[in-house]
Amino acid sequence: MARKPASKIEYVLFDVIYEDGSQRSNRRVLKDLTLGDEAEDRIRADLEAQDHVIAERSGRAPLAIKTVRRSA
16 A cells, blocks of 8 residues: 655745854744744744754853844
């Protein structure tokens, strides 16, 4: 019996610039979060949540996000 193909999860890549001037490139955000009204708020919230997890693991305080732009 043939299996159904697995659903493909699609991401959009973003560059994040922080208040201290540092930059992290190619941060992944689910494509669904980038669609519709208030997409920028959802994208920023997702990236902040990712930063919070990273900060907990590294033992450092999370940085404040200054700007977010889609990667080229």
